[in-house]
Amino acid sequence: MARDPHRRESRRSRSRKHNPDGTMSLRDHLYDLRHRLTLALMFLAIGAIFGYIWWSWEIWKGGSLGNIMIAPYCELPADLRLPKDECKLIQSTPFEAFLVRLKVGLGAGAVLTSPFWLYQIWAFVAPGLYDKERKFARTFVLFASLLFVAGAFLAYYVVPQGLDVLVSFGGDQFATALRANDYFSFILVMLLIFGVSFELPLVIIMLNQTGVLSYEKLKRWRRGFFFGLFVFAAIATPGTDPFSMLALSVAMCVLFELSVQVARIHDKRKARRLAGAEEDYSNLSDDDVSPLNLQTHKDQDNQPSPTPTSPPRDDKPGYDDVT
Structure with a gap:
């Protein structure tokens, strides 16, 4: 049975691309959601396949993904590794190596293809925005993609110091023989924690743009934020050396200060725009809201209400409704 070309054309005409105002029915929203999710999953699958192949192949002379991920373990002193003078992890189950390679490849692919699948999410939400x-x-x-990658890179250089401290608690009585799944799970969690923590300035800027956090509040709470960031860095980096803790805390403090300055510039522009809008509302864009003049209402409320007066009486005889 041949498909009706008119039905296909009508469905195509209902798409968002042919709607100037971006309005869509619920059915069209579901079609678009399915389309965006399919593309996002396709990009994730392509990234996972690329990461799986990258595990054992050197790309652009940067080394294979497996060697890059195992490098922090190889930086441990030789007397702490088992067997000594070798850099190998333990495989305790037949499928452990395959699952580890798949998990690491999926994580690397998700990071590398993050601009593409994040764009699909944005493309679905964008028509409902100003x-x-x-x-x-x-x-x-x-900036979310760039900051996450920057945080992951910082974590990669901090992990060896923290791992050295963690495995050396036992002293000479212990030798480290890590399972592959446990080691790579630890590495991925650290990369995730550092990557997400670097999203702090974007969260602050977003709260400032929506009016939840003003520059005055951020300036007043600056010392408390700095103290909290140093405490977080001390907990997130298990190493006892000051370099790893300072690397994360100083980086987050710099990012926080940049977000505070962005909030200062935004609040200044907003105050200047609102001050001009009180005199001339024609300069406001379609997305801005004109300010309310509450002073006029307060003045009207403070004025005494006039004394009610009865209407003048007519001395001429009248008739009631019955008459």
């Missing part, structure tokens, strides 16, 4: 919010969402997706 023009100003769309521009902010584009910038948010770009």
